[in-house]
Amino acid sequence: MKESRGYKIFKVFNTILMIIVVLLTLYPFLYLVAQSFSSEAAIYSGKVTFFPVDFNIDTYKSIIRQGDFIGYYKNTILYAISGTIISLFGTAILAYPLSKPYLRLNKFFTPFVIFTMYFGGGLIPNFVLVNALGLRNTIWAMLIPGAISTYFVLLMKAFFANLPQELEEAAAIDGMGTFGIFTKIVLPLSKPIMSTMVLFYASGLWGNWFTPFIYFDKKELWPVALYLRQIIYGAQSTNELSAGFEETAGIAASVKSASMVLMALPIICVYPFIQKYFVQGMMLGSVKG
Amino acid sequence: MKLKKVISTLLLAAMVLGIVACGKKGDDKGANTNNAEKQTETNDNKEANTEDSDAKEEEKLDYTFGLNTTFHSDEPITYSMMYSDHEVYPYKEDWRLWSAITERSNVSFDLNLIARADYDDKKSLLINAGEASYIIPKTYDESAFVTGGAVLPVSDWVQYMPNYMNFVETYHMEDDLKTIVKSDGKYYKLPGMWEAPAGTGSEYTLVVRKDIFDAAGVDVTALEKDWNWDDFYNALLKVQQYVGGGVIWSDRWKGDALLNIVGQTYDIPAGWAAGDGMQYDPASDSWYFAETSEDYKAFVTLMSKFIKSGIMDSETFTQEDTVAENKFYTGETLLLGSNRSMLQTYKDKMNETLGEGKYELYSIVIPKAKNNYQIANSRLENGIMIASKALDELGEDGLIKMLRFIDWLWYSDEGKDLVRWGVEGETYTKENGVYKLNPEITYVGLNPGAPKALNVDYGFGNGVFMYGGTQEHAASMLSDDLKEFFERLNSYRDIKPLNPTVVFDEDQQEEMNLIKTPLIDYVKSATLKFITGQADIEKDWDKYVANCEANNSQRYVDMYNETYNSQK
Numbered sequence: 010m011k012e013s014r015g016y017k018i019f020k021v022f023n024t025i026l027m028i029i030v031v032l033l034t035l036y037p038f039l040y041l042v043a044q045s046f047s048s049e050a051a052i053y054s055g056k057v058t059f060f061p062v063d064f065n066i067d068t069y070k071s072i073i074r075q076g077d078f079i080g081y082y083k084n085t086i087l088y089a090i091s092g093t094i095i096s097l098f099g100t101a102i103l104a105y106p107l108s109k110p111y112l113r114l115n116k117f118f119t120p121f122v123i124f125t126m127y128f129g130g131g132l133i134p135n136f137v138l139v140n141a142l143g144l145r146n147t148i149w150a151m152l153i154p155g156a157i158s159t160y161f162v163l164l165m166k167a168f169f170a171n172l173p174q175e176l177e178e179a180a181a182i183d184g185m186g187t188f189g190i191f192t193k194i195v196l197p198l199s200k201p202i203m204s205t206m207v208l209f210y211a212s213g214l215w216g217n218w219f220t221p222f223i224y225f226d227k228k229e230l231w232p233v234a235l236y237l238r239q240i241i242y243g244a245q246s247t248n249e250l251s252a253g254f255e256e257t258a259g260i261a262a263s264v265k266s267a268s269m270v271l272m273a274l275p276i277i278c279v280y281p282f283i284q285k286y287f288v289q290g291m292m293l294g295s296v297k298g
Numbered sequence: 299m300k301l302k303k304v305i306s307t308l309l310l311a312a313m314v315l316g317i318v319a320c321g322k323k324g325d326d327k328g329a330n331t332n333n334a335e336k337q338t339e340t341n342d343n344k345e346a347n348t349e350d351s352d353a354k355e356e357e358k359l360d361y362t363f364g365l366n367t368t369f370h371s372d373e374p375i376t377y378s379m380m381y382s383d384h385e386v387y388p389y390k391e392d393w394r395l396w397s398a399i400t401e402r403s404n405v406s407f408d409l410n411l412i413a414r415a416d417y418d419d420k421k422s423l424l425i426n427a428g429e430a431s432y433i434i435p436k437t438y439d440e441s442a443f444v445t446g447g448a449v450l451p452v453s454d455w456v457q458y459m460p461n462y463m464n465f466v467e468t469y470h471m472e473d474d475l476k477t478i479v480k481s482d483g484k485y486y487k488l489p490g491m492w493e494a495p496a497g498t499g500s501e502y503t504l505v506v507r508k509d510i511f512d513a514a515g516v517d518v519t520a521l522e523k524d525w526n527w528d529d530f531y532n533a534l535l536k537v538q539q540y541v542g543g544g545v546i547w548s549d550r551w552k553g554d555a556l557l558n559i560v561g562q563t564y565d566i567p568a569g570w571a572a573g574d575g576m577q578y579d580p581a582s583d584s585w586y587f588a589e590t591s592e593d594y595k596a597f598v599t600l601m602s603k604f605i606k607s608g609i610m611d612s613e614t615f616t617q618e619d620t621v622a623e624n625k626f627y628t629g630e631t632l633l634l635g636s637n638r639s640m641l642q643t644y645k646d647k648m649n650e651t652l653g654e655g656k657y658e659l660y661s662i663v664i665p666k667a668k669n670n671y672q673i674a675n676s677r678l679e680n681g682i683m684i685a686s687k688a689l690d691e692l693g694e695d696g697l698i699k700m701l702r703f704i705d706w707l708w709y710s711d712e713g714k715d716l717v718r719w720g721v722e723g724e725t726y727t728k729e730n731g732v733y734k735l736n737p738e739i740t741y742v743g744l745n746p747g748a749p750k751a752l753n754v755d756y757g758f759g760n761g762v763f764m765y766g767g768t769q770e771h772a773a774s775m776l777s778d779d780l781k782e783f784f785e786r787l788n789s790y791r792d793i794k795p796l797n798p799t800v801v802f803d804e805d806q807q808e809e810m811n812l813i814k815t816p817l818i819d820y821v822k823s824a825t826l827k828f829i830t831g832q833a834d835i836e837k838d839w840d841k842y843v844a845n846c847e848a849n850n851s852q853r854y855v856d857m858y859n860e861t862y863n864s865q866k
Contacts (some may be wrong), residue, residue, distance in 0.1 A: 050650035053623070053627045053651050136423060137428075140429060153569070226412075235413065237415035239415055247729060
């Protein structure tokens with residue numbers, strides 16, 4: 010079919026518009042990267058825009074040489090990996106039985122789960138609970154309290170409900186138990202939704218500063234997200250009127266940018282490869298459910 | 299912002315629980331306070347006794363303390379404390395600060411480390427969850443914790459703190475302390491106390507490019523002694539002409555610091571200090587709503603002149619600080635808001651952008667309007683709260699011991715030297731009253747370029763511990779140009795007397811907050827409209843006054859005066 014003139018014009022404009030949107034979205038990040046490779050003087054005189062000025066990697070060197078940052082980074086990796094495993098496991102074993110309509114108690118359990126989407130205990134009761142359980146100042150405070158997201162449980166439940174029941178029945182006839190069916194039949198068939206969950210949970214844990222802020226009193230446990238928050242918001246949030254004189258000194262702009270780049274890097278590297286699951290997974294769960 | 303919203307919503311939910319749970323606690327609290335009062339009485343009696351009995355009492359204690367005496371506990375002891383971790387000098391376990399405190403006092407801290415950015419939020423979470431540390435320093439506003447009973451009314455206990463009491467008496471801090479008293483007649487934090495307001499660091503000013511002002515034929519050093527805002531305006535016009543027109547002033551802090559400074563000279567609470575817009579009139583011994591006064595009119599007229607003439611850009615009131623700073627660093631603008639810490643930062647940055655020696659910065663003494671006062675008049679700084687938990691867990695004697703430790707570390711000369719300068723002979727020397735930092739150590743403008751930093755590498759010069767002191771203490775840490783600025787300031791301008799205090803009870807406060815919030819929001823937005831030219835001060839004045847009245851400004855004034863008169 011030949012494209013009409015109007016459609017061609019539309020396409021040209023559309024493309025231009027999209028390119029503008031892409032540039033606008035990309036610019037802050039490019040600016041960040043450029044800053045992180047530039048000298049302080051260049052940043053303060055406003056010379057840095059798209060490309061680094063006075064290119065150097067001293068900032069990166071000094072951040073990496075400084076022991077703290079590496080420590081926080083290790084924590085972040087630990088939390089992201091172990092947290093994702095725990096979350097994935099928890100979500101899957103909760104969603105699977107909920108997806109079986111013949112389990113009668115689901116009528117009780119499903120609303121029970123959904124209830125938590127709308128009502129929470131509140132910050133302080135949660136804090137008191139986590140403290141009383143002895144989780145505060147342990148890595149479990151980061152991994153356990155928010156491990157299972159109700160929304161993802163429902164997403165996964167919908168996905169499981171759409172798997173052909175006959176496969177499971179066949180396996181059962183061949184003598185497989187419930188756990189076997191779950192691990193050997195259902196999970197291998199659920200790779201798309203699993204990868205989506207991995208992405209969601211991992212990126213959530215990667216950028217989570219609030220949970221560690223609430224539960225950790227020792228800096229050894231801090232993830233890099235909390236450290237970043239400290240160096241970026243530190244100077245902005247104090248009461249300037251009454252701040253003491255040593256309080257308003259700031260962290261160098263290049264250090265801030267470099268830290269942000271280092272933090273965002275892994276997610277940016279991984280994202281293109283799992284992006285297709287990202288969209289697919291959402292569709293798999295929601296539309297058919 | 300989002301965090302604040304989340305926390306406040308959740309706190310609300312927690313409060314409901316708290317009301318149910320606190321019934322009994324509240325009673326306990328009352329008992330404690332009574333105890334404290336009894337203690338106060340007995341102690342007063344004791345003070346009346348001879349020194350012998352004091353000495354006897356001391357014999358029984360397992361620690362030494364006293365005025366100009368080092369606090370030392372016989373047994374090692376640990377106190378829990380919240381610590382506001384500064385991103386520029388992040389906490390280190392092996393700081394000399396910690397070992398020096400322990401060496402002298404046998405006390406160590408069990409620290410709860412909180413990033414400075416979120417210190418207040420986490421502080422309120424921990425206090426509300428009953429998990430507060432005993433010592434809660436760096437508290438600017440304690441009001442939120444007063445009614446819950448989670449923090450001690452320290453005013454009941456200060457008589458056990460000899461260094462604190464000595465400072466109060468020597469420098470007559472009584473009236474200043476009255477400003478933090480709550481409706482029950484007590485105060486709930488141990489404030490940092492300075493001999494003079496300039497020490498608090500709250501003196502904000504403008505720093506100008508003296509090299510260019512000089513070239514334009516404006517001698518600020520001569521003018522500033524006695525100039526008013528019109529002189530200042532004319533001087534800026536001259537400079538503007540010299541550089542060929544255009545904007546020469548784009549201020550930072552979203553204009554809040556500037557409005558505060560200019561407002562103060564007109565007796566108008568504005569910008570950061572807008573508060574509730576109330577001002578005290580000594581002539582009639584009453585309070586009035588300053589935002590609808592003739593002074594206010596003069597104040598916004600002046601500010602609008604800066605914008606209209608193109609001297610200042612209206613971005614001043616919206617832009618981020620870094621934008622304003624960058625304009626100044628590149629020489630695009632020629633004056634900028636400043637305080638005693640910013641001056642050094644400006645210099646460091648401008649050495650990089652313009653080059654050392656190619657510019658000259660000068661902190662000016664602010665022009666006058668209605669009065670001849672300096673901007674700052676409070677001698678109190680942020681302070682330390684003590685969790686009620688400390689009394690429950692340590693008992694009265696234990697609490698008094700802890701307070702005496704606090705008294706030593708925060709309020710004695712020895713403690714002040716220690717947290718500021720470090721260990722004599724190691725980090726600094728003192729000859730004839732002059733402190734000298736070791737040459738290999740740098741600190742905010744002192745020994746620039748030295749390899750080690752007093753705060754980063756040693757933990758001294760630390761904001762968590764450094765509040766208050768004598769003028770000598772305040773001046774000792776200033777770089778020469780700041781010292782010179784404060785000398786000028788003190789010789790050209792007087793210190794504004796404190797307004798009398800009016801203390802409202804909870805119910806009154808609630809009603810007043812309901813009036814205040816929309817009223818001041820309206821005033822602030824109208825102020826910006828007048829200044830930026832979106833509204834005309836002459837034409838729209840009546841409408842503005844009517845709107846303030848419609849927002850209940852008169853009711854507010856009445857409440858203020860009624861309460862004030864009843865408390866006189």
